Amino acid sequence: MRIGTFIRRTLFLLMTVCLLTGFTVAYKGYEMYREALQETSLQDRVEAIRDKEGYTEYESLPQIYVNAVISVEDHRFYRHNGIDLIAIARAAANDIIAGSFVEGGSTITQQLAKNLYFDQDKEIARKAAEVFMAYDIERNYTKDEIFELYVNCxxxxxxxxxxxxxxxxxxxxxxxxxxxxxxxxxxxxxxxxxxxxxxxxxxxxxxxxxxxxxxxxxxxxxxxxxxxxxxxxxxxxx
Known part of the structure; x- marks a missing residue:
């Protein structure tokens, strides 16, 4: 991908996260994302999962299992770029009504990002970092690879x-x-x-x-x- 295209997409993503979380939180999340990659590259994290004993490749998964996971976890998985704005908006509305984090709205890619790099803390900045990482994962891996990594971790x-x-x-x-x-x-x-x-x-x-x-x-x-x-x-x- 050319540098200009990457910068435009990064700025677009930053603007999207800003709208969802506010500029300060979005910037903090971006810094968390960059620091995570500086500590360990995405490729190294992925290879660590693939090197696990008993790793299961996508082709070995029954199609009904794949369909079941997508249905219950992220039914727009094949149609989004790592972030499901509809699910995030719905989750945010439900969280506001409940007065606490009751629904995450995370895609399979975001959940993979969390498992690769972040803890289970529901801090908003960490969620923003997860969004940036999910976008990075989608740029570098196919949907089948992402699903495969997800169910292996x-x-x-x-x-x-x-x-x-x-x-x-x-x-x-x-x-x-x-x-x-x-x-x-x-x-x-x-x-x-x-x-x-x-x-x-x-x-x-x-x-x-x-x-x-x-x-x-x-x-x-x-x-x-x-x-x-x-x-x-x-x-x-x-």
């Missing part, structure tokens, strides 16, 4: 920090062999791992799974009949 409960570990731990099989039932069950766990881990709260895990199925139907990945078929599998397995 998120927490699934019970000490499992990747989709491969979680599939082996919960189902005693590799991710490529997960059934529709297992794929949709696992897709719902990272939202609240301590709450939805199948080994801890199977009833709550299935309740969350039903929300995943409903989202998949709403997003067009499942027909009502297909969603009902998976729901019937849930009943049969109990």
């Amino acid at each position: 998120i927490y699934f409960g019970d000490g499992y920090y990747s989709v491969g570990d979680a599939s082996e731990g919960y189902f005693k099989k590799g991710p490529e062999d997960m059934t529709e039932y297992e794929s949709t069950l696992l897709a719902g766990v990272p939202n609240a791992p301590s709450k939805y881990a199948p080994s801890k709260n199977p009833a709550l895990a299935e309740k969350r799974q039903m929300k995943v199925l409903q989202r998949m139907e709403k997003c067009g990945y499942f027909s009502a009949e297909e969603a009902e078929t998976v729901a019937e599998q849930m009943v049969a397995i109990r």
Whole structure:
């Protein structure tokens, strides 16, 4: 990418973050983002994830699992550039109404940025830094690569920090062999791992799974009949 194009896009992104958070917070977030990259490059962070034992490549993931995660976590994943302004605006409105942080509005790319570089603190400046990092990730990696990295560094409960570990731990099989039932069950766990881990709260895990199925139907990945078929599998397995 030419320097002029990069500068224009950076300025546009800075203006967007300023509108969302205010100039002072946006600038502080930009500084946090730059400092994070100076400490460790994005490429090095990515390679560290890819070097993990049991790393699962995108091609080994069942399509139904991919669709389930996108439906429940970031249904505009393939249409945005790392930042979903609609989701952020909705989350901000809900946070204002609640008087606290109750909804994040983070995309899959933003969640990956957080897992690669930042802590779980909900400070606004850190969220701004996350936005800058998400944009950087989108410039350097494809959507499939981003999704692959994401599911290889998120927490699934019970000490499992990747989709491969979680599939082996919960189902005693590799991710490529997960059934529709297992794929949709696992897709719902990272939202609240301590709450939805199948080994801890199977009833709550299935309740969350039903929300995943409903989202998949709403997003067009499942027909009502297909969603009902998976729901019937849930009943049969109990």
